[in-house]
Structure formats: structure tokens, C-alpha cells
Amino acid sequence: xxxxxxxxxxIAGSLLAEGRVSLFIGFGPGLxxxxxxxxxxxxxxxxxxxxxxPFCGPGLARYLLDETAAGPAGIVARGCDGLGLERxxxxxxVGRDQVYVVGVACRGAVDPDKARRLAGRPVxxxxxxxxxxxxxxxxxxxxxxRSDCLLDRCLACADPSPRTADTWxxxxxxxxxxxxxxxxxLEKLGPDDRYAFWARHLERCLRCHACRNACPACNCVACxxxxxxWLERTTGLADHFMFHFTRAYHVxxxxxxxxxxxxACPVGIPLMLLNEKFMKDIRDLFAxxxxxxxxxxxxxxxxxxxxPEGWREGDETL
Amino acid sequence: MKLMRAGALPRLLETLGRQAQVYAxxxxxxxxxxxxxxxxxxxxxxxxxxxSLKGLVYPQTEAVLEFTGGDENLSLRxxxxxxxxxxxxxxxxxxxxxxxxxQVLLEGTFVDELFRRxxxxxxxxxxxxxxxxxxxxxxxxxxxxxxxxxxxxxxxxADDGYLVEAVTARGEEALQAVAGLLAPAPDTGARDACxxxxxxxxxxxxxxxxxxxxxxxxEHPYWEQVARRCRSCGTCAYLCPTCYCTAIFDTSRGTxxxxxxxxxxxxxxxxxxxxxxxxxxxAKKQRVxxxxxxxxxxxxxxxxxxxxxxxxxxVEKCPxxxxxxxxLTDLGEVLP
Numbered sequence: 001x002x003x004x005x006x007x008x009x010x011i012a013g014s015l016l017a018e019g020r021v022s023l024f025i026g027f028g029p030g031l032x033x034x035x036x037x038x039x040x041x042x043x044x045x046x047x048x049x050x051x052x053x054p055f056c057g058p059g060l061a062r063y064l065l066d067e068t069a070a071g072p073a074g075i076v077a078r079g080c081d082g083l084g085l086e087r088x089x090x091x092x093x094v095g096r097d098q099v100y101v102v103g104v105a106c107r108g109a110v111d112p113d114k115a116r117r118l119a120g121r122p123v124x125x126x127x128x129x130x131x132x133x134x135x136x137x138x139x140x141x142x143x144x145x146r147s148d149c150l151l152d153r154c155l156a157c158a159d160p161s162p163r164t165a166d167t168w169x170x171x172x173x174x175x176x177x178x179x180x181x182x183x184x185x186l187e188k189l190g191p192d193d194r195y196a197f198w199a200r201h202l203e204r205c206l207r208c209h210a211c212r213n214a215c216p217a218c219n220c221v222a223c224x225x226x227x228x229x230w231l232e233r234t235t236g237l238a239d240h241f242m243f244h245f246t247r248a249y250h251v252x253x254x255x256x257x258x259x260x261x262x263x264a265c266p267v268g269i270p271l272m273l274l275n276e277k278f279m280k281d282i283r284d285l286f287a288x289x290x291x292x293x294x295x296x297x298x299x300x301x302x303x304x305x306x307x308p309e310g311w312r313e314g315d316e317t318l
Numbered sequence: 319m320k321l322m323r324a325g326a327l328p329r330l331l332e333t334l335g336r337q338a339q340v341y342a343x344x345x346x347x348x349x350x351x352x353x354x355x356x357x358x359x360x361x362x363x364x365x366x367x368x369x370s371l372k373g374l375v376y377p378q379t380e381a382v383l384e385f386t387g388g389d390e391n392l393s394l395r396x397x398x399x400x401x402x403x404x405x406x407x408x409x410x411x412x413x414x415x416x417x418x419x420x421q422v423l424l425e426g427t428f429v430d431e432l433f434r435r436x437x438x439x440x441x442x443x444x445x446x447x448x449x450x451x452x453x454x455x456x457x458x459x460x461x462x463x464x465x466x467x468x469x470x471x472x473x474x475x476a477d478d479g480y481l482v483e484a485v486t487a488r489g490e491e492a493l494q495a496v497a498g499l500l501a502p503a504p505d506t507g508a509r510d511a512c513x514x515x516x517x518x519x520x521x522x523x524x525x526x527x528x529x530x531x532x533x534x535x536x537e538h539p540y541w542e543q544v545a546r547r548c549r550s551c552g553t554c555a556y557l558c559p560t561c562y563c564t565a566i567f568d569t570s571r572g573t574x575x576x577x578x579x580x581x582x583x584x585x586x587x588x589x590x591x592x593x594x595x596x597x598x599x600x601a602k603k604q605r606v607x608x609x610x611x612x613x614x615x616x617x618x619x620x621x622x623x624x625x626x627x628x629x630x631x632x633v634e635k636c637p638x639x640x641x642x643x644x645x646l647t648d649l650g651e652v653l654p
């Protein structure tokens with residue numbers, strides 16, 4: 001039996017019963033076992049249906065924007081959810097005291113589509129064991145390399161557990177350093193090839209806003225990209241470049257590398273490469289070892305009166 | 319009914335392409351999309367292309383008119399007529415989706431000229447299904463894997479090619495142009511196989527009692543509960559072969575500009591936002607409810623058919639798994 005899930009149900013049930021949270025955000029049963037859905041438990045009964053297994057994919061942090069308005073919310077947090085929450089708190093969009101974090105140690109989420117493709121049939125269960133993933137099917141258990149089964153974002157993950165939690169479901173796993181192999185490969189291409197790469201991918205963009213609406217850093221009350229004075233509603237390639245590059249600049253230095261934009265994209269645009277390019281540059285130019293983790297003095301979001309360049313050129317008043 | 323060998327397909331598209339822009343399924347970064355065909359490999363191993371037929375007949379943005387000048391010497395020019403196009407490789411559900419859009423835009427009191435022109439300029443060569451996708455549920459919505467609605471020619475995949483059958487006069491005409499590629503069909507086996515194809519997910523669903531279930535359901539707390547997980551993006555509507563809502567907007571540079579029409583989604587929070595600031599559907603609950611009631615209740619009431627053809631795109635692609643199959647399943651559970 002799934003002990004982690006049973007423990008989570010019990011913790012969430014108690015939090016709700018004691019009135020410490022008005023809602024608990026986690027995962028619940030979906031159309032099939034490989035697709036648990038974001039779940040919002042309001043009572044012990046609904047907490048009793050919480051799901052916690054390697055198929056829990058969607059990012060949850062952004063739901064806190066809506067769900068902390070009526071009182072504190074509980075949330076089960078993997079590392080990505082934890083960083084998303086830190087982002088929302090740092091941006092003063094969610095009060096930390098309005099969230100009760102149940103931290104978990106995540107070993108990566110299995111991509112339901114990859115799993116089905118690999119197994120060639122419906123998949124009922126999954127177990128991540130080090131470098132392999134065991135998938136349960138009607139025809140028995142099948143083993144595949146972890147790198148073939150997990151969501152893209154989980155393959156690059158350096159944050160299996162949140163950095164802080166109000167209670168831990170299990171012993172948290174330590175963070176690691178992010179690598180930027182994909183960006184390095186892209187940087188080696190010449191400008192024409194890089195342009196061709198992005199043109200090919202961005203040409204598919206539907207401008208559905210799934211990326212923006214998945215992003216814990218895209219938490220503005222009103223988005224400039226909804227304003228036709230900034231971005232017209234035409235949907236040519238130039239508009240798609242404008243949309244995605246503007247968004248990447250807006251979240252530069254604030255992206256927590258949760259990868260939810262790329263997971264949400266219905267047409268497979270490798271959006272994290274844009275965000276990782278900024279992260280890598282920030283790491284190298286500002287000597288910030290973990291640019292995706294919100295920090296006290298954010299390299300692009302912090303001004304110091306001692307800045308050698310001043311507030312702006314010729315301005316001595318600061 | 320005729321038989322066409324698989325190897326003759328490029329010749330067929332090339333022949334039809336002399337008079338029209340041809341679209342065909344192409345593989346790109348592991349995805350299959352309907353793309354302008356310029357002789358590249360034609361994808362065959364797919365269930366549904368990522369983009370439905372909708373975008374080719376009812377583009378994401380299109381010009382209504384062009385204008386130059388200002389208050390004094392304004393001149394308007396209607397958007398040029400669309401060029402003829404032939405689309406090969408869409409599925410019966412998507413073609414049925416076109417037929418649904420046509421019901422709304424062509425058969426009501428208002429006839430949408432932009433849609434009419436492009437629909438009439440389009441020849442739809444549909445490939446019927448021999449294999450269901452994991453998220454296909456067409457039969458539950460009254461659509462069959464061999465549905466002919468909205469198609470001009472049906473292609474039924476056979477062992478070494480296709481059984482080919484014209485559905486409309488336009489389809490007949492297209493087949494006459496390529497008569498040399500067609501042989502008499504030995505039997506109707508391939509068509510029968512498509513017509514009889516089982517759709518496993520659809521077998522778990524029913525819409526028989528839906529009308530009764532939705533009676534008085536408008537204010538049910540279900541909508542608030544299910545809408546919590548919606549992220550108010552447009553993935554569902556933009557992938558949907560039947561969603562047809564659009565907005566009109568202008569773009570201009572100096573004294574030249576265009577009036578355009580483009581897809582909109584009832585899930586966007588500003589979908590109904592009016593001048594003056596009133597928003598009739600400010601909450602996710604209202605917007606999500608609208609999406610599903612439109613397809614399951616208003617559409618049958620107004621047009622006699624569900625506004626969903628069961629293609630499964632929303633099921634596969636909604637980033638929060640809030641889709642038609644989830645709602646149909648839930649509705650069975652929450653009502654007595």
C-alpha cells in the first residue's frame with residue numbers, strides 16, 4: 001500500500017478538521033491512474049481521496065494565487081512547488097503565513113504520455129527506483145530508464161524537496177546544482193541555425209497562454225502581453241517571438257525553473273531553454289550559483305545605493 | 319468506391335496541388351501537424367494531428383478588411399478572396415467539427431462570409447480511423463470513426479493503400495482529376511472496419527441522460543469545485559475542432575491598417591469584458607461552466623447536436639486535466 005499517500009491524507013485531513021487551513025491543495029484521482037489531477041480538498045472526506053504517487057505531474061504553486069484569498073491553504077510541495085511558493089511570497093502576491101506547506105521528497109514525475117508510448121499500452125502504476133522506472137501494466141511490470149520516462153522538467157531538476165516546510169511528510173532530499181546542457185548546445189549553433197531552431201518551434205505557438213498561466217513568476221495582476229498596445233493579437237511568427245521573448249525577459253531572474261510552462265505547452269515548444277539561457281547568464285555574470293532559487297538580493301531585481309553605476313548615468317542624488 | 323495504392327498518394331496530392339494549396343500531415347519535433355505540402359514525407363502513424371481542420375478553414379487570425387487614410391480620405395478594401403485549398407489527412411471527427419461550425423456560421427440568420435468563402439474554397443480529404451487513440455471518445459458524442467459529415471472524399475486505410483469514396487460533388491470532381499490513380503475496389507472491407515472500429519473510452523461514457531441531468535444544474539456547487547483547477551488558458555478552445563468564438567480587432571501603422579478577426583476563448587478572463595469595465599463572467603466557475611454547458615446543453619438546444627466531436631485533444635492536452643471526459647464522468651457521479 002502507498003504509505004506516503006496514507007500519511008498525506010491523514011495530515012491534510014487533520015489540518016482541515018482543526019481549521020488550520022480552509023483548503024488543501026494536492027492531487028486527486030483523474031481519468032486514469034497515470035493522470036492525477038490538481039485536487040482541492042475542503043474537508044476530511046475529500047482529503048481522503050488525495051493521491052500521491054510518481055504520476056503527480058502538474059505544478060501546484062500558482063493555484064495559491066487564487067486559493068489563499070479566503071484563508072490559509074495547505075499544499076503538498078515538491079521542490080518545484082516550494083520554489084514557486086517562494087516566488088509568490090517574494091513578489092508579495094501570497095503571504096507565507098497564508099500557506100501551510102507539507103514538504104515531500106520527490107524523485108521525479110512520470111510523464112503519462114511517455115509512459116504509455118514506452119509501454120505500448122495503458123499504465124496503471126509507476127515506481128521510480130534510482131535510474132530506472134518500473135511501469136505497471138495489464139501485461140506485467142516493465143522497466144525503463146528514468147531518462148525516458150520522466151517529465152522533461154524532472155530530468156533537469158536540482159530541487160527534489162522544498163527549502164522550507166511547515167511539516168515534512170518524509171525526510172527531505174538535499175538540493176543540487178542545476179546544469180545547462182541544453183543551452184550550451186544551443187549556444188554552439190550559429191545565429192542562423194539558432195533563429196531557424198526558434199522559428200520552427202515558435203511557428204507552432206497557439207498563443208493559448210498555457211505557459212504564462214502555468215507560471216508562478218507570471219503572477220502580475222494584469223499582463224502587458226494582454227495589452228494590444230504592447231502586443232497585437234495577430235498570430236504571425238513575429239508576434240510569437242515577441243510574446244515568448246518578452247515573457248522570458250519578464251521572468252528573467254525570477255524563473256524558479258519549475259518547468260511547468262513547457263509541461264503545459266500543447267505544441268511542445270522547449271520554453272525552458274529560453275529561461276535556462278537567462279539562468280546560465282545570471283550564474284556566470286553575477287556569480288549566483290543557484291539563479292533559479294529566490295534570493296535576498298536578486299541579481300536583476302535588486303538595487304543597491306552603492307552600485308558603482310549609480311541609479312542612472314549622471315545621477316548623483318542616490 | 320475505388321482503391322488507391324499508398325504509393326500513389328504523393329501523385330494525388332501533386333495533381334490536386336496544381337489548382338490549389340495542399341495540406342498534409344507532417345512530422346515535426348515528434349508531433350504530427352497538418353502543414354502546407356511541398357512534397358515532404360506524409361505522416362501516416364498518428365491518430366489526430368495536433369491541429370484540427372478548423373485552423374485551415376477558420377484561421378486563428380484573418381483579415382476582414384484593409385484600410386488606409388484617416389477621417390478625411392479613408393479608403394476601405396475587403397480582404398482578398400481565399401485561394402483554393404485541399405486538405406488531406408484530417409480525421410472524421412475534425413471534419414464533423416467543420417460541419418458543426420458550418421451549422422452555426424452558415425445556417426443561422428447570419429451568414430459568416432469569411433467562413434463561407436474559405437469553406438467553399440476547401441476540399442476536405444478525410445482519412446477514416448483504423449485505430450483509436452487513448453483519448454478518443456467520438457462515438458460517445460454521436461460521431462463515428464467513419465463519419466462522412468464535413469468531408470468531400472473519404473479515404474479508408476486498407477492493407478496497401480486506401481479505399482476512396484467521394485461524398486460530395488466537389489469530392490467527385492477531385493477524384494475525376496486523379497482517375498488514373500484509382501482502380502476498382504475489390505470489396506468494402508476497409509470501410510466496414512472503420513465503421514465498426516471500437517472506441518474503448520467512448521464505451522465507458524453515455525450522454526443518454528445528460529439533458530435530464532443538466533436540468534437545473536446551473537447553480538450546482540460542482541462548477542465551482544471543478545473550475546478550481548482551471549488555469550484560464552485557451553488550450554482547450556484553441557485545439558478544439560468545434561470552438562468558433564472570435565473577436566474583432568484592428569492593427570495599424572501610421573495611416574494603414576487592417577481589421578482582423580481572431581480566435582478567442584471563453585476561458586480567458588477578459589473574454590466578455592465590456593467597455594466601462596463590466597465583466598459578466600468574472601469568475602472561473604462561470605467561465606468553465608459556460609464551456610461545458612455550451613457544448614452539452616446550449617448547442618444541442620440551438621443546433622440539435624453536441625458541440626463536441628470527441629477528438630480527445632482537450633483530454634490529452636489540458637495542463638490541468640479539466641476536459642470533456644472528466645466532466646462527463648463527474649456528471650454521472652454528482653447527480654442522484
